[in-house]
Amino acid sequence: MSKYVIGIDYGTDSARAILVDALSGEILSGKTAAYPRWGKGLYSDAGESRFRQHPLDYLEVLETVLKGVICDCPSKEDILAISIDTTASTPCFCDETLTPLSLKEEFKEDPDAMFIIWKDHTGMEESREINALCHEKGYPYVCHCGNVYSAENYWSKVLHVVRTNEKVAAGAFAAIECCDWLTSVLTGCRDMTSLRPGHCCLGTKWMWAEEWGGFPPKSFFEELDPRLCRIALPEDNFGCDKAAGSLCTEWASRLGLSENILVGVGNIDSYSGAVGGGVRYGTMILNLGTSSCYMSVMPKEIYGTKVLDGVFAQVDGAILPDQIGFEAGLSAFGDAYAWVKKLISWPLQKVKEKDPSLAEAIESDMIASLTEAASLLPEREDAPLATDYLNGRRCPFGDNSLTGTIQGLRLSTTAPELFRAFVEATCFATRAIVDHLTKGGVEINRLVAVGGVAQKSPFVMQMLSDALDRPVEVSSAKDSCALGAAIHAAVIAGLYPSVEAAEDALCPPTSSRYEPHASEILKKRYGKYLEMANLSL
DSSP states (O other): OOEEEEEEEEOEEEEEEEEEEEETTOEEEEEEEOOOHHHTTTBBEEEEEEEEOOOHHHHHHHHHHHHHTTTTTOOOOGGEEEEEEOSOEEEEOOOOOBBBBBGGGGGTGGGGGGGTTTTTTTTTTHHHHHHHHHHHHHTTGGGTTTTTTOOOOOHHHHHHHHHHOOHHHOOOOOEEHHHHHHHHHHOOOTTTTOOOOBBBHHHHHSSOBGTTTTTTHHHHHHHHOGGGEEEEEEEOOOOSSSSSEEEEEHHHHHHHHOOOOEEEEEEHHHHHHHHHTTTTEEEEEEEEEESEEEEEEEHHHHTTTTOTTTEEEEEETSSSEEEEEEEESOOSHHHHHHHHHHTTTTTTHHHHHHHHHHHHHHTTTTHHHHHHHHSSSOOOSSSEEOOOOBBBOOOSSOEEEEEEEEEEOOTTTHHHHHHHHHHHHHHHHHHHHHHHHHTTOOOOOEEEEEEEHHHHHHHHHHHHHHHHHHOEEEEEEHHHHHHHHHHHHHTTTTTSSSSSHHHHHHHOOOEEEEOOOHHHHHHHHHHHHHHTOOOOO
């Protein structure tokens, strides 16, 4: 008999759910829904690096995508488990019942009371303070994030809001991570003592580590800012191969499902995508989306206890249980390409006023046209050369204050040349990360790409293989993050003894493989890129 599980992935722009036959691996249904308020540009300001999402966006799409896949299930009685992943760190201030403050009347239009999504950099100054305190006093609390605590991480964001919004700070009991809140919604958890937060977020974004007894001591937060001591923290955390609870009465009734369905501990989307891509010792997963996340694992008995500077995270059990998980990546990957499109399509804003359908038709085809034209350009050593730090540098050696640059512009420079330069920059940045991790002892023998860019852009993938001077395979999984969540759901349902066993059964094979055609010109341009980026690898 078939047994079914559901995996839900909350990305930057939309959420998607898949219904999986957990025994055969067949994906029976997939549904996607965009966040309505986010789509209208509400509550965010790119000029201030402020990116916020309203919890109602999350709740509305949760019901939409779940009902969508459940309708396609041959037997709802055989759905055993649901697991969720989300972007991170994406915290939100909440009250004692774990209700986001923006769901209360007095905070409903306050962006600081909403979810502060992963790419929000309003806490840049706070991240500098955290790093300075740890480095000056010799505190180890940032060693598991490459010894550079990012503005994208939990405490930078929390500290910024606590300092700048007294009303939110006064009304807050805690700040809950998005994946943990959505899990609490489905299980009906309404208090911190019953919450089962994910080890992935706490270990990689919240400074939690067994070696110093959990969170840093109260004295550290008092030294940083005493107001942080008012933020309630969970007492424990759990791996994504564990259940957070069962489907609560409210949601079971709303969805027409049994209350016996298990709900998994929440996860980070890129970590879930690594599992959906079949991450293993020696296999790095390249998760290519709006940003990019590169995930590797190493057995503890091989890598030992050393800590690698310059990565975004290095945490035991964050990706696979009992292995050290390494996270690296770019703060802007697809976002960099979208920026070029937005830049050159600015005149279309005037066209839209007169002929919206014409403007939309041109704009929708723009990336495809740029890609086609860029792919036909001859390789030139003197072509425009860019750095990709349009949203800062995540790694190696993170620095959120860095900005993108471009050199070699001429009056003859074309839009396709500009687009190619930023594609090349993201590929060179990926090479820098792979070189850095390899030099640091992380074994990388195989590269598997997942995500929309990997499946939709042969031009980017060939450039990536060329820049890396390595073969790059592409997973055939359409929604690798949601698949990773489904794999965790299958494990907590007891259908497989381990995440690795579930990966073997449920991860599809790769669908294509790009072979490198590295040239001397490309190698010279990579050297120039490293000089522009001030990287010595």
